[in-house]
Amino acid sequence: MAAKPFVSDIKAIRERARNHIRQGAVTDGYKADRQTVIKVLNEALATELVCVLRYKYHYYMASGIHSKGVAAEFLEHANEEQQHADLIAQRITQLDGKPNLSPEGLLSRSHSEYVEGKDVVEMIEEDLVAERIAIDSYREIVQYLGNDDPTTRRLMEEILAKEEEHAEDLGNLLQELGKKGEPAREPVRKSAAHV
Numbered sequence: 001m002a003a004k005p006f007v008s009d010i011k012a013i014r015e016r017a018r019n020h021i022r023q024g025a026v027t028d029g030y031k032a033d034r035q036t037v038i039k040v041l042n043e044a045l046a047t048e049l050v051c052v053l054r055y056k057y058h059y060y061m062a063s064g065i066h067s068k069g070v071a072a073e074f075l076e077h078a079n080e081e082q083q084h085a086d087l088i089a090q091r092i093t094q095l096d097g098k099p100n101l102s103p104e105g106l107l108s109r110s111h112s113e114y115v116e117g118k119d120v121v122e123m124i125e126e127d128l129v130a131e132r133i134a135i136d137s138y139r140e141i142v143q144y145l146g147n148d149d150p151t152t153r154r155l156m157e158e159i160l161a162k163e164e165e166h167a168e169d170l171g172n173l174l175q176e177l178g179k180k181g182e183p184a185r186e187p188v189r190k191s192a193a194h195v
């Protein structure tokens, strides 16, 4: 008995591909509600951008003598959130959508918040809260996508795994700072201009 072909009607698929060539990567086989996926991805994009800004702020403000290691971690996370933002924006355009990069309303589109924090410990705590929000909302996005849009789901799964790593890093930092007993409440610099 001949093996079942993976694609049942390659001729029809080829025809469809030709007829709707203007739709780029979105074929008739795309099962998800494209507009909803684009909207959800734009929220994830805003979440990532707010995280970039918050981590950058923390990086610049935590450059005190005791905070070098923590600052390096903030910068690494900022760069990785920027990569996530880029990947999400790219996927939105593949789906024929527009990545919303407008600063207007950025914070209200974002799931995570922008909190400055008074000292290094508070900064880490706020970042951990933001990561945990991202983890929960990305998990929901993955579940929503299911098998309807496997490419977007895979992308969001990869980003989700990274956010879990971030949360673990931050948890470890909090523990280390607690153990050393310093610089637990080192205040951040008042203004970068005075340094």
Ligand SMILES: [Fe+2]
Residues within 6 Å of the ligand: 048, 051, 080, 081, 084, 159, 163
């Ligand atoms: Fe991220």
Ligand SMILES: [Fe+2]
Residues within 6 Å of the ligand: 051, 077, 081, 131, 134, 162, 163, 166
């Ligand atoms: Fe993250």
